[in-house]
Structures are given as C-alpha cells and as structure tokens.
Amino acid sequence: MSETAVEARETRKVYGQGAAAVTALGGVSLAIRKGEFFTLLGPSGCGKTTLLKLIAGFESPTAGQILLHGSDITFDPPNTRPVNTVFQSYALFPHLTVAENIGFGPKMQGRPKAEIAETVKRMLALVRMEQMADRKPGQLSGGQQQRVALARALAPAPKVLLLDEPLSALDLKLRKEMQIELKRLQVETGITFIFVTHDQEEALTMSDRIGVMQAGRLLQVGDPRAIYTRPANRFVASFIGESNFLHGTLRGNEMTLDAGPVLPVEKGDNAPAAGPVTAAIRPEQIRIAAGGGIPAKVRDTVYFGTDTHCVATLSDGTEITVRLQSPVSGDVGLHPGSDVHLRFEPGALIVLPEET
Incomplete structure (x- = not known):
C-alpha cells in the first residue's frame, strides 16, 4: 500500500460570516500518495486553488485538517x-541571474556554498538550462522562465511541489512541450507533484490520478482512464472530454431510449437500478453505418483537422456528436440532410447516477 504524502480530512474553507459567508471548500477529504503526479481539475471557482493554498499554508482552514506524511500541519x-x-x-527575481535564482532557496536554508553550487549545477542540468546560467530573467522566453521557476522550486528539495496553473501563460505548442517536461521532472525527482488546472488535456496527459472538483466539492478521484471511461456523474462526463447524453428508461441491463431503440448499457457507480435515467457515450465510441443501427439524420459536420465531428439528430430531436477520423483528402462524405445509422461500441453507453 502506497504511503500517503498529503491528506486533507473534512477540510472546509469559508470566507466571510453570516449571510455574506461564501463556502469555497466544503468538507473535502483526499489522500495523495507519495511520489505521484496528482491533479486537481475543475472550472474557475471550484475550490482547487483554495485547497492548494491550504496545503501550502497561505490560508488556514475553517474546519478540518491538513497532514503531511502523517504529521498535522494545519x-x-x-x-x-x-x-x-x-x-x-x-515571480523570478529580475536582478538575479538564472543560477542565483535557483540557488536562492538553498542559500536561505543556510546550506554551505559548495553544496549550493552543486545543487544549482544539478538543477540547471535537470531543466536543461546549463547554457543560460548567467542570464537574467528578462533575457529569457516564457518557456525558459518557467523552467527556471521549476528549478528554483525544486532546489530546496521539497517533499511536495505545488503547481498553480503554471502553464496557462504559454502558447499552445510550448504548453504541450512543457507538459512532457513536467512529467519528466516529476518522474526523475520522485517528488510528489500536486498540479492545479482547468485544462482537461493537461490533466489526462500528465497525471497519475485526477481529482475532479465542482463548487467546493470533490466529485471523483481516479486515474485518467477511469475518470474518462467511468465518469461519476454528468458533470464529470461533460467536463472531461466530450459526451453525448441520452435519456430513456432502464430495465435490467437495457435502456429504452426516448427516441425508441433499446440498447444494452453499462451501469456506472451508484447508478439507479431501474426507471428514468441518463446515459453517456463519447463521440469516438460511435460508428456511422449504412444500416443496422439507430436511425438518424445528419445536421452538420465540422472539420477539426485530425478528425471531423458529425452532428446527427435522432427521431425525438436528440443531437448526437460522432467523431470520425478525417480522410487524407476530401471530406467524410456526410452532408446535412443525409440519413445514417449510428452504432455504439459495446459497453460504451454508461448509465449515470441521478444528479444531487
């Protein structure tokens, strides 16, 4: 069983008092394992940064505890x-060089000069900035400054590194490159990383586990594949990637859609045993066929480069998005008004729990 690095126990944070009180975090309990890359994911205002601040000590909880390797640090x-x-x-020091920025933390810890120099050398190599040791932050690109900030944070050898949306200011190409770099750094150092983001792709590509948050609550914790394929509720299914939502009536392991067809389903955790339900299916888990599936009519197609999204309408007006791989030349051959049949991959239609 993995050792727990950080634990939150029924942690609450309320700002203000009385009628003006705002609950930023409502009784969150969470255990983050030693040496893992854990991501807190959710929209703005969901409480993820508040929880990060409580772990860092920049804020104090209204109730509950924060533990680090079993010790209460609340x-x-x-x-x-x-x-x-x-x-x-x-927040790099503009008057200091790259090397001096990196060595600042160990210097404040009172480490010997030789040890500081060795640490700076090691950190520069880790973030691949050896040739820029004598430059000032103003002489660096955004991606280079981000590497220096990471090296400076890692130099004092923290047990936990907290990252508050550090890639948000970078352009798309550089952000993707830095996602790979961050994961590499985490693996090489073995330090527990707790990463905050609202970007689902960042969470899915870098994380060992993800905690999805909404309105101060922790809705689901799991590895990226589990979060994506077995969402705990409709919010998770819609926030992580794209989902189609179908309504119907559940009997046993079959669901009769409001549009008429009867389909086999998988039941998610805490899903109803029977009755009116909502089920989710991802766009890439649907196939378009000439016949033998659910009748639908193409409403529109949207080209995204690597893939094309086909929006089709069922007989009751329900819209279904299908993700198709774009051909090398031409289009997917589907046009508004075309009659098609939709086939769902086995086990892809997941019945969701009732909204609470």
Whole structure:
C-alpha cells in the first residue's frame, strides 16, 4: 500500500460570516500518495486553488485538517513546511541571474556554498538550462522562465511541489512541450507533484490520478482512464472530454431510449437500478453505418483537422456528436440532410447516477 504524502480530512474553507459567508471548500477529504503526479481539475471557482493554498499554508482552514506524511500541519506557517509552490506568474527575481535564482532557496536554508553550487549545477542540468546560467530573467522566453521557476522550486528539495496553473501563460505548442517536461521532472525527482488546472488535456496527459472538483466539492478521484471511461456523474462526463447524453428508461441491463431503440448499457457507480435515467457515450465510441443501427439524420459536420465531428439528430430531436477520423483528402462524405445509422461500441453507453 502506497504511503500517503498529503491528506486533507473534512477540510472546509469559508470566507466571510453570516449571510455574506461564501463556502469555497466544503468538507473535502483526499489522500495523495507519495511520489505521484496528482491533479486537481475543475472550472474557475471550484475550490482547487483554495485547497492548494491550504496545503501550502497561505490560508488556514475553517474546519478540518491538513497532514503531511502523517504529521498535522494545519496551522503551521508556510516557511516551516517542506513544500514549495510554482505560480502562474513565475515571480523570478529580475536582478538575479538564472543560477542565483535557483540557488536562492538553498542559500536561505543556510546550506554551505559548495553544496549550493552543486545543487544549482544539478538543477540547471535537470531543466536543461546549463547554457543560460548567467542570464537574467528578462533575457529569457516564457518557456525558459518557467523552467527556471521549476528549478528554483525544486532546489530546496521539497517533499511536495505545488503547481498553480503554471502553464496557462504559454502558447499552445510550448504548453504541450512543457507538459512532457513536467512529467519528466516529476518522474526523475520522485517528488510528489500536486498540479492545479482547468485544462482537461493537461490533466489526462500528465497525471497519475485526477481529482475532479465542482463548487467546493470533490466529485471523483481516479486515474485518467477511469475518470474518462467511468465518469461519476454528468458533470464529470461533460467536463472531461466530450459526451453525448441520452435519456430513456432502464430495465435490467437495457435502456429504452426516448427516441425508441433499446440498447444494452453499462451501469456506472451508484447508478439507479431501474426507471428514468441518463446515459453517456463519447463521440469516438460511435460508428456511422449504412444500416443496422439507430436511425438518424445528419445536421452538420465540422472539420477539426485530425478528425471531423458529425452532428446527427435522432427521431425525438436528440443531437448526437460522432467523431470520425478525417480522410487524407476530401471530406467524410456526410452532408446535412443525409440519413445514417449510428452504432455504439459495446459497453460504451454508461448509465449515470441521478444528479444531487
């Protein structure tokens, strides 16, 4: 059984009092394993950054506990916690060189000069910035500054590294490159990374596990594949990737759609045993066939480069999005008004629990 690095126990954070009180975090309990890349994922205002601040010590909880490797650090000041944070703005010291920025933390810890120099050398190699040791932050690109910020945060050898949307200021290509770099750094250092983002792709590509949050609540925790293929509820299914939602009546392991057809289904955790239900299916888990499936009519097609989305309408007006791989030349051959049949991959239609 993996050792727990960070644990939140029924942690609440309320700002203000009385009628003006706002609950940013409502009784969240979470255990993050030592040495894993854990991502807190959710929309703005869901409480993910609040939880990060409680772990860092920048805020104190209204109720509950924060533990680090089993020790209660709930009210310990930030400077006594073996935790470092990388923010959206890298906050590098503009008057210091890259090497001096990286060595700042160990210097504040009172480490010997030789040890600091060795640490700086090792960190520069880790983030592949050896040739830029003497440059100032103003002479670096955004991606290079981000690497220096990471090296500076790693230099004091924290037990946990907190990352508050550090890639949000980068352009798309550089952001994807840095996703790979972040995961590499985490694996090479073995440090527990807790990453905050609203970007589902970042969460899916980098994380060992993901915690999906909404309105101060933790809705689901699991590895990326489990989160994507077995969403806990409609919010998770819609926030992580794209989903089609179908309504109907459940009897046993079959669902009669409001549009008429009867389909086999998989039941998600806490799904109803019978009665009116909502089921989800991903666009890439649907095939378009000449016959033998659910009758539908093409409403529109949208070209995305690597794939094309076909929006089709069932007899009751329900819209279904199908993701098709784009051909090398031409289009997918489907046009508004075309009659098609939709086939669902076995086990892809998941019955969701009732909304709470």
